[in-house]
Amino acid sequence: MLTLRCWQNGGGDLKQRKKGLWRRVVWAIHHNSRAWNDIPVKVSVAGPWKNMYSIWQPFLVANIDLKSAFSVAVGDGKNTCFWLDSWVESIPLYLKFPELFNEEAVKDCLVQDRWSSSDLGLGSAGTRSELGPTAANQLQQLQLSLSxxxxxxxxxxxxxxYDDSGVFNVADIKCILSSINRTRPINVFEWNNWVPKKVGIVAWRAEMEKLPTKCALASRNVxxxxxxxxxxxxxxxTCDHIFVSCCFAQLIWQILAGWCRIPPIFAFGIKDLLTLHASSSGSRSKRKVIHAVILVAFWSIWKxxxxxxxxxVVPNVTRSIDEIKSLAYLWVKNRSKVVALTWEDWNRFNLDLTWEDWNRFNLDAML
Structure with a gap:
């Protein structure tokens, strides 16, 4: 999307500011005198413009042709090339009327030089007086289109x-691309906004076996x-061992299960731990708290x-449990904005009344 944003700015300069420095630099480097592409590029010339132009081909899969994605509503005709820009139809006139374009003396002439909306005529100052039969036929078709x-x-x-407002933005492109050949992954990680992103990232990477464990480093020839x-x-x-089968982690999970008042935890993989809250009893808010505690436990074990x-530092289960409880309390209390949550209730995991009052407060506020 960064490349697309650059293409928007660079391509916009080529179209809107034809005398601008950026446009003149790109045109001088990439324009081929034997071709008349309105957005020129030489694949043999490396650089940012080539990278920006390279997104054109993948976008064709989504039926987005960046070459014809912009059109112009002609006013005074001072900023639109008669033959090279798309203003009559979705393609430039030089592609639709190639024989007539060959007869043109000034290839990059402007609309104001060739067409007048007052008399709906096509100027002939830049075209040859004698046209071949094909070019003459195309001239008649062009005059009919302009009329x-x-x-x-x-x-x-x-x-x-590609937008009714005519304004380009990257969000619209992302929306279009997301609807083309999009496949939903089998496992979707569930994030929790009641804990910092750095905490969730540890569990996210652990589920994919992407943490730099000793076995992972050895497999990368470290x-x-x-x-x-x-x-x-x-x-x-390995990730599975550290968070699931290690006796240190198993002891932590059993202590947390007793504290959270849920059945003993028997996990066969990291996914079992990350989906444990979904099968827990209680309100939706309480399940989200359990999920937050599990994510904090992942972060604490890795720490x-x-x-x-x-x-x-010698690993200590008691110290880790205290860290999980205290950090989870601070993050959940402040990020969920539940002022009524006290440390005493949290330490006993007595959350039912607290969360019922909070949900009732939110419902009253909505009404």
Whole structure:
């Protein structure tokens, strides 16, 4: 999308400010005198303009042709090329009337030089007096097309074809692209806005086995002297082991299950832990709290692992549980904006009354 934003700005300069410095630089470098593309590019010349132009081909899959995506509402005709710009139809006139264009003496002439909305005529100052039969026939067709057009008052105005307002924005392109050949992934990670993004990222990467564990580093040819888990020392360190099968993590999950008043946790994979809240009893808000606690536990376990490796801190279950409870309380209380949530209720996980009052307050506010 950054490339598309640059294309919007760069392509807009080519269309709207034909005397601008950016347009003259691109035209001088990429224009081919033997071709008349309105947006020129030389694939042999590397640089930002080539990268910006390269998105044209993939967009054709979504039926978006950036070459004809902009059209112009002609006013005074001072900023629109008669043959090279799309103003009569969706394609430039030089493509629709090639024989007549060959007879044109000034290829980059402006609309004001060739067409007048007052007499609906086609000027002949730049065309040869004697035309061949094909060119003469195309001239008649062109005059017929122009006779049905009415000029606007004011300056020429460029418009984006794929939006009714005529204004280009990246959000519309994203909406169009999202509806083309979009496949929903099998596993969709559920984010929780009651904890910081950095906390959710740890669980998100762990589910994909993308954390830099010892086994993951070794698979990338990073020299690792000892691949055993630093928390238990019994098995090789992988994401599944650290967060699921490690005795350190299992003890944390069982303590949290007792604190959150849910059945004992028996997980066979990381996904079982991340979807545990969905099958829990209670209100929607309480399930979201449980989900937040689980994400904080992921973050705390990974932090304990890093502390043990890089700071030689001995892992301690009690310290990790206290950290999970305190950090989860601060984040949930402040991010959910539940002022009535006290540390005493949180420490006993007595949230039913608190969340019922909060939900009732929100319902009264909506009414």
């Amino acid at each position: 049905n057009r009415v000029g606007y008052v004011g300056a020429d105005c460029w418009k984006w074809r 020299p690792v002297l000892n691949q055993m888990c630093v928390l238990c020392g019994d098995y090789a360190e 304990s692992r890093n502390d043990a490796i890089f700071r030689q």
